[in-house]
Amino acid sequence: MLSMVIKEHQGHFPEIVDAASECMQLVFGIDVKEVNPRTHTYVLVTTLGLTYDGMVGDGHRFPNTGLLVAVLWLIATEGDCASEEEIWKALHVRGVHDWKEHCIYGEPRELLTKVWVQEQYLDYRQVPNSQPARYEFLWGPRAHAETTKLKVLDFLLRVYKRVPNSIPSLSEEAMSGEEEGT
Template sequence: MSQRRTKRSTQAEQDRSTSAEPDISDLEESIKECVRYIICREGSKIPIKRAEIIKHLNTTCQTPSNMVKTILVEADKIIKRVYGYKLIQVEAKSGIQYIVVLTQECDSLPSSAIDGHHRKLLIAALMHIFMSGAAVKEEEMWKFLMEAGLLEENDHAGRKLMTTTFTRQMYLQYRKVGEGDLARNVFLWGQRAVEEVPKLFLLGKMAEAFDKTPDHWCEQYKEATEGNAV
């Protein structure tokens, strides 16, 4: 009887030990390394796969994968406090990913985000989608950017920037809609743009260009100001 009690007691202690929350102090090095890794990766604006974080922490700190969730929570706190950024979890076909965005909405697209000309191209594309109120067909986007003097007819690098780089960075979505003869590619706002780019800023640019006030475009103004109020 005493042996059974001893076994039960030992098993109960093991269960409590397994289910107990990890001591954050024991994970300090892993948390610091996680912060360093995320900040280093942030410069590319390419989403960071959860699997990549797990692999990196396992390689550098021998961190078990079941501790990564706790480490990410603590790393996010440091990133917010020290750098003014936050982690946003996004779902993708390849699994969970994270993007790093500013904690507070700024007045424009952060100038340090991308190259100057690329920034103008991105702002124009996002503005066109926003003012259209829906997805923009690929051919319509090219026409708009060419008329704006931001894209040459045979500028394949510029097109690749739009369809590949900005989509990988999640500023834009570039997707196929429809089937058969009706199939076409369209552009929409990506999740990073939703998080980082103030619609009121874009509307202000439109107002400057046409010598109007932002509320001239009623629907867009309502959407932009409601977004600011959230």
């Protein structure tokens, strides 16, 4: 990469890698880890240690773990249970729309309500006694087993370069949940 892509900007390599890493974290849910600083060797790992590789696509395979982390974040910020309306409203800001094919994430409704439910990262259930029927999302058992609210909070704060106090209710809740082992 140094000799072929950024020949005349090799002195800016650390900044370029940092910027590319941030984009990969946010969009794809992939962390770039340096394994050998002397030779600038890196490895790509899924964010937060999630075991789901998050690959989708028709012929082209793209990781979608970044979107999963965003949905887990939304659920955590909504008090561990987020209405379907709130999820779609928040994802709309990211350019992800209900029933509209996305170039990276594929068909988002199927991804959220079928794939991630089958993978047990999300629970998707009808709100009791709702007429007409309304639905909500919760963290699934696999999400609870593989990560924590604190790790999700830390990840998104790193990506968005905020301090934990910028979201005090969630950071306090995540901290107390960590202490209790949830």
